[in-house]
Amino acid sequence: MTNTLHRFGKPDELKDDYIAFTLVCPGKNDIGSIERARDFLKIALKYNPVNFAAESRHGPVFRPEKNLNLFRLYLRGRKEIVSPELVMDEMEPPAHAVVVFSKKQALEEFLKEIKEIDLGLSVNVSSLVEDFKEIAQRIGISPHSINYSLGFRGNLYRLPEQQVLALTTMCGHGLIASSFAKKMIDRVKERRLAPEKAARYMAKLCVCGAFNTSRAERILHEARMSKSKA
């Protein structure tokens, strides 16, 4: 379900990327877990997540449309996002859920509220370590276990340019192709596509909902303005 650890970027470029998710441990806390995961998602909605997903074969709020026709394309227009309520209704076991925030404050308020309810599910945060520690100290939580990202190794010549990598690694399962991210950057640069629209096209490929559309928009906008920052 999760694929959030190895997001490419320097610390100052990851200041708008905070992911929180629940996991169920089969045989230990899976009974009744769907309702509890829904509670997690309902609380998250109060803090304006930029992406939102529950375990389901249908995907997160950003999803492809499988029955387009001329009417839907040219009269009604594209409908690239579904309601969070639908995502919650479609949840299937195991009841995993993921939300992405673009603001540290939102994550803090969210965790504060999650801490107060007896969720019983494992909750993980994927973010800069220093940002988490700052939040943890303020709201009185502490990490149980921690998994550090040590970055990429091996034949790094096979990796694409930094802006492309910053976009594609927001789906850690690798479902956003470098060539598609490059195409989106080029179209935004050529002003044939708005950064918001390009970010949504990419978000639809990430089935776990870990893609941060807000950060993607910023990267695409910076690419348009010819900044090399990732």
Added chain:
Amino acid sequence: MNIDKTKCIGCANCVPICPMGAIYIADDGLSEINQETCVECYTCYRGMSTENLLQQPTRFLRGLLAFFKLRFQPDPDICPSGAITADELTWPRILRRAFSDPQAPHESTGIGGRGTQEVKTNELTGRVKEGETGFTVEFGRPGVGVYFKEVDKVSQALAKMSVEFQPENPLTALMFNVKTGELREDVLNEKVMSCILEFKTDIAKMPDILNTIEDEIRQLDTVVALGVSVRCDSNGDDAVRDQLTSMGYDAWRAKINIGLGKHTNPAPAGEEKVS
């Protein structure tokens, strides 16, 4: 994965969508998939929106527009004729999907994604205990892919260092000998989007293990995303971050389990509930 040539209109939208670069436009002007490069991740099949345009009228229209120097250009995420089809997969090719499509659960662990929970449920599983370090060596990530034969070289080298491979991991399930780290021979030529070699050792061995991993992956024609996990103490501190920093690693980003998981399932009859 395949392209239905009776439906494809040759718009090429699917070409950049493929994370492995397996789709190309063939000599007949229609899309084709290189089956050796394809890892059955289902991104093209599932991730593209679809229209149901008919092949012949659409190709005629495209030709007409091209004659007048105009262009037929569907939105970049659309397959206008729904031409991508999913094949029935058999062993060992079915492994490609199991390791590459996050929506396909691994039969060995019953978990989707890369099939492992690492320390994300450590408060319940005790997978990595105090005094131990967990390692996740994720081959093929980001966006390059890997053959199991390359993973096999590293797993064998690590086995010589007496690491403890995580039994609840789909890659461990492919080892015919967990002591030697050798993978089954019939899977070695299969390629996947990514897979995680997961193991743990005594915390004191961490520097040697990391040096061995670095030496081994330098010889591979793929990329690796490296992760180290640890159980925190009662203050929330851990014993590895300073050491990682002193070894030159940028341990500035992490996945942090805040320990809210509880045993909530009713205990089986005759057993006491653990909380």
